[in-house]
Amino acid sequence: MIKRVIPVLGFYIVNQDEIGVMLTLGKYSGKANPGLGFAIPIFQQVIKTPSSLQTIDLPDQQVVLSGNISVTISGNLNFRVADPQKAILGVSNYSRSIQQLALTTISDVLGTKTLEEVRTKKSMIADEIESVINESAVRWGLNDIDIRLTDASIDETLLRAMMRETEAKKEASAVKIKAESDKMTAEMFAEAADILSASPGAMTLRILQTLNDISSDKSTIVVPIPMDLLSGKQLDKFADPPVQDQKQAPALSDIAIRENKLYCFCPECSQQYDVTDIAGADRYDKLPNVPGQQIGCKKCGALFTLPTVRKQTNLE
Numbered sequence: 001m002i003k004r005v006i007p008v009l010g011f012y013i014v015n016q017d018e019i020g021v022m023l024t025l026g027k028y029s030g031k032a033n034p035g036l037g038f039a040i041p042i043f044q045q046v047i048k049t050p051s052s053l054q055t056i057d058l059p060d061q062q063v064v065l066s067g068n069i070s071v072t073i074s075g076n077l078n079f080r081v082a083d084p085q086k087a088i089l090g091v092s093n094y095s096r097s098i099q100q101l102a103l104t105t106i107s108d109v110l111g112t113k114t115l116e117e118v119r120t121k122k123s124m125i126a127d128e129i130e131s132v133i134n135e136s137a138v139r140w141g142l143n144d145i146d147i148r149l150t151d152a153s154i155d156e157t158l159l160r161a162m163m164r165e166t167e168a169k170k171e172a173s174a175v176k177i178k179a180e181s182d183k184m185t186a187e188m189f190a191e192a193a194d195i196l197s198a199s200p201g202a203m204t205l206r207i208l209q210t211l212n213d214i215s216s217d218k219s220t221i222v223v224p225i226p227m228d229l230l231s232g233k234q235l236d237k238f239a240d241p242p243v244q245d246q247k248q249a250p251a252l253s254d255i256a257i258r259e260n261k262l263y264c265f266c267p268e269c270s271q272q273y274d275v276t277d278i279a280g281a282d283r284y285d286k287l288p289n290v291p292g293q294q295i296g297c298k299k300c301g302a303l304f305t306l307p308t309v310r311k312q313t314n315l316e
Contacts, residue, residue, distance in 0.1 A: 001095070002088055005032075005046035007039045012046050019084045020048030028089060047088055053080050053144065056099050063110045065118065072153045073110065073118075075126075077102045078146040079137065086141030094140050098133070102147060105132045115162075118152045125149065250287075250294055250303040264295070268302040275306060 005012045005020065013036055014020055020032035024044050032046045039046055058075045065071055079098055081087045087094045109129050110118060118125065126147050137145050154162075196202045251267040255275075262276045278284045279293070287294040292305040 002047060002049050005039075005048055007041055007044075007046070010038050010041055012037050012039055014046070014048055017050060017052040018048045019051040019081060020046050021084050021088050022046050028085060031084060049081055049084060049088055051081055051084075053078055054095070056095060056102075058099065058102060058106070058147075061103055061107065063107050065110060066112055066114050069115050070155065071110075071115065071118065072151075073106060073149060074151045075106070075147060075149040078144065078148075079142045080144040081141060082143040083141030086139065088141075091140050094142060097140065098137060098142060101133055101136055102129070105129050106147075106149075108132075115152075115154070118149075122149045122152075250290075250305050252292075253295075253304040253306055255307055264304075264306055266297040266300065266302060267304050269297060269300040271297055271299045279306060 005014070012032075014032050014034045016034045018034060021028055022030050022032050022037075022039060022044060023046075024040075029044070032048060037046070056077045056079075058077055060072050060074045063071055063073050077099065081094070091097050106129055109125060109132070113121075113125060126149055129147050130145050133147065134143075134145050137143065196206060253264040253267060256263045256265075260276075261274060262279055264273050264275050265271065266273070273295070275295070278295075281293075284295065285293045286296050286303055290305075292307070294303050295306055296303050
Protein backbone atom coordinates (compact mmCIF):
# COMPACT_ATOMS: atom_id res chain seq x y z
CA MET A 1 0.00 0.00 0.00
CA ILE A 2 1.50 3.32 -1.13
CA LYS A 3 0.79 6.57 0.74
CA ARG A 4 1.76 10.16 0.03
CA VAL A 5 2.96 12.15 3.04
CA ILE A 6 1.76 15.74 3.47
CA PRO A 7 4.46 17.73 5.35
CA VAL A 8 3.31 20.08 8.10
CA LEU A 9 5.46 23.20 8.13
CA GLY A 10 7.95 21.13 6.12
CA PHE A 11 8.17 18.27 8.63
CA TYR A 12 6.96 14.69 8.07
CA ILE A 13 7.10 11.41 10.00
CA VAL A 14 7.85 7.92 8.67
CA ASN A 15 6.94 5.07 11.04
CA GLN A 16 9.32 2.29 11.99
CA ASP A 17 7.47 -0.28 9.89
CA GLU A 18 7.51 1.96 6.82
CA ILE A 19 10.00 3.03 4.20
CA GLY A 20 9.66 5.65 1.48
CA VAL A 21 11.21 7.80 -1.22
CA MET A 22 11.60 11.58 -1.58
CA LEU A 23 10.89 13.32 -4.84
CA THR A 24 12.24 16.78 -5.57
CA LEU A 25 10.37 18.49 -8.37
CA GLY A 26 9.13 15.02 -9.37
CA LYS A 27 12.58 13.42 -9.45
CA TYR A 28 13.91 10.81 -7.07
CA SER A 29 16.27 12.45 -4.60
CA GLY A 30 16.68 9.76 -1.87
CA LYS A 31 15.06 7.41 0.61
CA ALA A 32 12.77 8.52 3.39
CA ASN A 33 13.92 6.53 6.42
CA PRO A 34 11.84 5.98 9.59
CA GLY A 35 11.67 8.95 11.91
CA LEU A 36 11.22 12.73 11.60
CA GLY A 37 12.20 14.30 8.31
CA PHE A 38 12.04 17.63 6.55
CA ALA A 39 10.78 18.37 3.05
CA ILE A 40 10.50 21.69 1.26
CA PRO A 41 6.80 22.31 0.75
CA ILE A 42 5.61 22.34 -2.84
CA PHE A 43 9.09 21.42 -4.18
CA GLN A 44 9.47 18.08 -2.39
CA GLN A 45 7.10 15.25 -1.60
CA VAL A 46 7.41 11.94 0.28
CA ILE A 47 5.83 8.62 -0.75
CA LYS A 48 5.99 5.73 1.74
CA THR A 49 4.97 2.06 1.85
CA PRO A 50 5.04 -0.67 4.51
CA SER A 51 8.42 -2.32 5.03
CA SER A 52 7.02 -5.15 7.17
CA LEU A 53 6.02 -8.54 5.78
CA GLN A 54 2.91 -8.28 3.63
CA THR A 55 0.45 -11.11 2.92
CA ILE A 56 -1.79 -11.42 -0.13
CA ASP A 57 -4.50 -14.06 -0.48
CA LEU A 58 -4.39 -15.74 -3.86
CA PRO A 59 -7.89 -16.20 -5.32
CA ASP A 60 -9.07 -19.68 -6.32
CA GLN A 61 -8.09 -20.60 -9.86
CA GLN A 62 -8.73 -23.58 -12.09
CA VAL A 63 -5.53 -25.39 -13.11
CA VAL A 64 -5.30 -28.32 -15.54
CA LEU A 65 -2.79 -30.84 -14.21
CA SER A 66 -0.88 -33.50 -16.08
CA GLY A 67 -3.40 -36.09 -17.26
CA ASN A 68 -6.07 -33.47 -18.07
CA ILE A 69 -7.35 -33.31 -14.48
CA SER A 70 -8.82 -29.95 -13.51
CA VAL A 71 -8.29 -28.80 -9.91
CA THR A 72 -9.03 -25.63 -7.97
CA ILE A 73 -5.92 -24.18 -6.28
CA SER A 74 -5.88 -21.61 -3.48
CA GLY A 75 -3.06 -20.18 -1.40
CA ASN A 76 -1.36 -17.06 -0.08
CA LEU A 77 1.77 -15.06 -0.85
CA ASN A 78 4.10 -13.31 1.61
CA PHE A 79 6.70 -10.71 0.61
CA ARG A 80 8.58 -7.65 1.89
CA VAL A 81 9.61 -4.35 0.24
CA ALA A 82 13.41 -4.17 0.26
CA ASP A 83 14.08 -1.37 -2.24
CA PRO A 84 11.41 1.38 -2.17
CA GLN A 85 12.83 3.07 -5.26
CA LYS A 86 12.17 -0.01 -7.42
CA ALA A 87 8.92 -0.99 -5.70
CA ILE A 88 7.32 2.49 -5.71
CA LEU A 89 8.82 4.08 -8.79
CA GLY A 90 9.62 1.02 -10.92
CA VAL A 91 6.21 -0.68 -10.67
CA SER A 92 2.85 1.04 -10.80
CA ASN A 93 1.30 -1.40 -8.29
CA TYR A 94 3.75 -3.94 -6.94
CA SER A 95 1.10 -5.78 -4.88
CA ARG A 96 -1.07 -6.54 -7.89
CA SER A 97 1.93 -7.30 -10.08
CA ILE A 98 3.38 -9.88 -7.67
CA GLN A 99 -0.07 -11.41 -7.20
CA GLN A 100 -0.63 -11.89 -10.94
CA LEU A 101 2.89 -13.24 -11.34
CA ALA A 102 2.22 -15.80 -8.60
CA LEU A 103 -1.05 -16.95 -10.19
CA THR A 104 0.57 -17.34 -13.61
CA THR A 105 3.55 -19.22 -12.19
CA ILE A 106 1.29 -21.57 -10.21
CA SER A 107 -0.63 -22.43 -13.37
CA ASP A 108 2.58 -23.06 -15.36
CA VAL A 109 4.29 -25.19 -12.70
CA LEU A 110 1.25 -27.25 -11.70
CA GLY A 111 0.50 -27.99 -15.36
CA THR A 112 3.45 -30.41 -15.30
CA LYS A 113 2.45 -32.15 -12.05
CA THR A 114 0.11 -35.03 -11.32
CA LEU A 115 -2.72 -34.92 -8.80
CA GLU A 116 -0.82 -37.20 -6.41
CA GLU A 117 2.20 -34.86 -6.49
CA VAL A 118 0.01 -31.83 -5.79
CA ARG A 119 -1.51 -33.53 -2.75
CA THR A 120 1.65 -35.00 -1.27
CA LYS A 121 4.43 -32.59 -2.36
CA LYS A 122 2.99 -29.14 -1.75
CA SER A 123 6.17 -27.82 -0.10
CA MET A 124 8.39 -28.91 -2.98
CA ILE A 125 6.02 -27.39 -5.53
CA ALA A 126 5.86 -24.14 -3.52
CA ASP A 127 9.68 -23.93 -3.49
CA GLU A 128 9.74 -24.39 -7.25
CA ILE A 129 7.18 -21.61 -7.69
CA GLU A 130 9.14 -19.30 -5.35
CA SER A 131 12.33 -19.76 -7.35
CA VAL A 132 10.53 -18.54 -10.49
CA ILE A 133 8.85 -15.58 -8.73
CA ASN A 134 12.10 -14.45 -7.06
CA GLU A 135 13.68 -13.65 -10.44
CA SER A 136 11.07 -10.94 -11.12
CA ALA A 137 10.60 -9.91 -7.47
CA VAL A 138 14.24 -8.83 -7.15
CA ARG A 139 13.84 -6.45 -10.11
CA TRP A 140 10.77 -4.98 -8.40
CA GLY A 141 12.57 -4.36 -5.11
CA LEU A 142 10.83 -7.19 -3.25
CA ASN A 143 12.32 -10.08 -1.27
CA ASP A 144 11.44 -12.71 1.36
CA ILE A 145 9.05 -14.35 -1.10
CA ASP A 146 7.08 -17.14 0.56
CA ILE A 147 4.18 -18.88 -1.16
CA ARG A 148 1.88 -21.46 0.39
CA LEU A 149 -0.64 -23.69 -1.40
CA THR A 150 -3.45 -24.11 1.10
CA ASP A 151 -5.90 -26.29 -0.84
CA ALA A 152 -6.24 -28.36 -4.01
CA SER A 153 -9.78 -29.54 -4.68
CA ILE A 154 -11.27 -31.30 -7.69
CA ASP A 155 -14.76 -31.51 -9.14
CA GLU A 156 -17.15 -33.82 -7.28
CA THR A 157 -17.97 -35.85 -10.40
CA LEU A 158 -14.31 -36.35 -11.22
CA LEU A 159 -13.60 -37.26 -7.60
CA ARG A 160 -16.23 -40.01 -7.67
CA ALA A 161 -14.80 -41.35 -10.94
CA MET A 162 -11.30 -41.41 -9.46
CA MET A 163 -12.58 -43.19 -6.37
CA ARG A 164 -14.20 -45.86 -8.55
CA GLU A 165 -10.96 -46.24 -10.48
CA THR A 166 -8.95 -46.58 -7.28
CA GLU A 167 -11.42 -49.11 -5.90
CA ALA A 168 -11.23 -51.13 -9.12
CA LYS A 169 -7.41 -51.18 -8.94
CA LYS A 170 -7.52 -52.36 -5.33
CA GLU A 171 -10.00 -55.10 -6.19
CA ALA A 172 -7.81 -56.22 -9.09
CA SER A 173 -4.79 -56.25 -6.80
CA ALA A 174 -6.72 -58.30 -4.22
CA VAL A 175 -7.76 -60.85 -6.87
CA LYS A 176 -4.16 -61.11 -8.06
CA ILE A 177 -2.85 -61.62 -4.54
CA LYS A 178 -5.51 -64.29 -3.85
CA ALA A 179 -4.66 -66.08 -7.10
CA GLU A 180 -0.96 -66.09 -6.22
CA SER A 181 -1.81 -67.37 -2.74
CA ASP A 182 -3.98 -70.18 -4.20
CA LYS A 183 -1.15 -71.09 -6.57
CA MET A 184 1.37 -71.29 -3.72
CA THR A 185 -1.07 -73.37 -1.64
CA ALA A 186 -1.68 -75.76 -4.53
CA GLU A 187 2.07 -76.18 -5.06
CA MET A 188 2.55 -76.91 -1.35
CA PHE A 189 -0.29 -79.47 -1.37
CA ALA A 190 1.16 -81.11 -4.48
CA GLU A 191 4.58 -81.34 -2.85
CA ALA A 192 3.03 -82.80 0.32
CA ALA A 193 1.08 -85.32 -1.75
CA ASP A 194 4.27 -86.42 -3.53
CA ILE A 195 6.04 -86.89 -0.19
CA LEU A 196 3.14 -88.89 1.28
CA SER A 197 2.83 -91.10 -1.79
CA ALA A 198 6.57 -91.82 -1.77
CA SER A 199 6.53 -93.01 1.86
CA PRO A 200 4.80 -96.39 2.49
CA GLY A 201 2.12 -96.06 5.13
CA ALA A 202 2.44 -92.25 5.35
CA MET A 203 -1.05 -91.64 3.99
CA THR A 204 -2.50 -94.18 6.41
CA LEU A 205 -0.79 -92.47 9.34
CA ARG A 206 -2.05 -89.11 8.12
CA ILE A 207 -5.63 -90.38 7.95
CA LEU A 208 -5.34 -91.88 11.43
CA GLN A 209 -4.00 -88.58 12.74
CA THR A 210 -6.93 -86.73 11.19
CA LEU A 211 -9.38 -89.15 12.75
CA ASN A 212 -7.68 -88.65 16.11
CA ASP A 213 -7.98 -84.85 15.78
CA ILE A 214 -11.72 -85.01 15.11
CA SER A 215 -12.47 -87.86 17.51
CA SER A 216 -13.79 -85.40 20.11
CA ASP A 217 -16.79 -84.74 17.87
CA LYS A 218 -19.57 -87.20 18.70
CA SER A 219 -21.28 -86.87 15.34
CA THR A 220 -20.90 -89.52 12.65
CA ILE A 221 -17.90 -88.88 10.42
CA VAL A 222 -17.44 -90.49 7.02
CA VAL A 223 -13.88 -90.35 5.71
CA PRO A 224 -13.55 -91.42 2.04
CA ILE A 225 -10.22 -93.06 1.25
CA PRO A 226 -9.38 -93.24 -2.48
CA MET A 227 -8.04 -96.67 -3.39
CA ASP A 228 -5.41 -95.14 -5.65
CA LEU A 229 -3.73 -93.64 -2.58
CA LEU A 230 -2.68 -97.10 -1.51
CA SER A 231 0.30 -98.66 -3.20
CA GLY A 232 0.37 -102.22 -4.41
CA LYS A 233 2.26 -103.35 -1.34
CA GLN A 234 -0.33 -101.81 0.93
CA LEU A 235 -3.14 -103.56 -0.93
CA ASP A 236 -1.30 -106.86 -0.62
CA LYS A 237 -1.44 -106.60 3.16
CA PHE A 238 -5.22 -106.66 3.10
CA ALA A 239 -5.66 -109.11 0.22
CA ASP A 240 -6.21 -112.82 0.73
CA PRO A 241 -3.53 -115.20 -0.54
CA PRO A 242 -4.04 -116.02 -4.20
CA VAL A 243 -6.38 -118.91 -4.74
CA GLN A 244 -4.88 -121.52 -6.98
CA ASP A 245 -6.72 -123.84 -9.23
CA GLN A 246 -8.93 -125.98 -6.97
CA LYS A 247 -9.01 -128.84 -9.47
CA GLN A 248 -5.34 -129.56 -8.85
CA ALA A 249 -3.87 -129.95 -5.35
CA PRO A 250 -1.04 -127.58 -4.40
CA ALA A 251 2.52 -128.82 -4.13
CA LEU A 252 3.24 -131.29 -1.36
CA SER A 253 5.21 -129.96 1.55
CA ASP A 254 8.22 -131.65 3.12
CA ILE A 255 7.85 -132.55 6.77
CA ALA A 256 10.24 -133.18 9.60
CA ILE A 257 9.82 -134.48 13.16
CA ARG A 258 12.01 -133.08 15.88
CA GLU A 259 11.52 -133.48 19.63
CA ASN A 260 7.99 -134.82 19.22
CA LYS A 261 7.00 -131.83 17.05
CA LEU A 262 5.93 -131.86 13.43
CA TYR A 263 7.41 -129.25 11.07
CA CYS A 264 6.59 -128.52 7.44
CA PHE A 265 8.35 -126.37 4.84
CA CYS A 266 6.89 -124.13 2.14
CA PRO A 267 7.87 -125.52 -1.31
CA GLU A 268 8.26 -121.95 -2.66
CA CYS A 269 10.27 -120.10 0.00
CA SER A 270 11.27 -122.94 2.40
CA GLN A 271 9.65 -121.12 5.30
CA GLN A 272 9.37 -123.47 8.31
CA TYR A 273 6.12 -123.89 10.24
CA ASP A 274 5.23 -125.82 13.39
CA VAL A 275 2.10 -127.80 12.45
CA THR A 276 2.00 -130.13 15.43
CA ASP A 277 -1.30 -128.73 16.71
CA ILE A 278 -3.02 -127.95 13.41
CA ALA A 279 -2.20 -131.05 11.43
CA GLY A 280 -5.41 -132.80 10.49
CA ALA A 281 -7.65 -129.95 11.74
CA ASP A 282 -10.23 -129.10 9.06
CA ARG A 283 -10.69 -125.51 10.19
CA TYR A 284 -7.14 -124.71 9.02
CA ASP A 285 -7.72 -126.17 5.56
CA LYS A 286 -7.70 -123.44 2.88
CA LEU A 287 -9.20 -125.70 0.20
CA PRO A 288 -11.63 -128.11 1.85
CA ASN A 289 -12.77 -129.53 -1.53
CA VAL A 290 -9.27 -130.60 -2.48
CA PRO A 291 -7.85 -133.79 -1.00
CA GLY A 292 -5.33 -133.21 1.76
CA GLN A 293 -4.86 -130.27 4.03
CA GLN A 294 -3.87 -127.04 2.28
CA ILE A 295 -2.03 -124.36 4.24
CA GLY A 296 -1.15 -120.82 3.13
CA CYS A 297 2.38 -119.50 3.55
CA LYS A 298 2.38 -116.24 5.47
CA LYS A 299 5.65 -115.16 3.89
CA CYS A 300 5.11 -115.62 0.16
CA GLY A 301 1.35 -116.36 0.10
CA ALA A 302 1.71 -119.68 -1.71
CA LEU A 303 -0.53 -122.67 -0.90
CA PHE A 304 0.97 -126.07 -0.24
CA THR A 305 -0.42 -129.48 0.81
CA LEU A 306 0.40 -130.94 4.19
CA PRO A 307 0.83 -134.71 4.05
CA THR A 308 -1.77 -136.69 5.95
CA VAL A 309 -0.51 -137.65 9.37
CA ARG A 310 -1.99 -140.83 10.86
CA LYS A 311 -2.34 -141.19 14.57
CA GLN A 312 -0.37 -144.09 16.05
CA THR A 313 -2.36 -146.99 17.66
CA ASN A 314 -1.14 -149.82 19.80
CA LEU A 315 -0.76 -152.99 17.72
CA GLU A 316 -1.19 -156.35 19.34
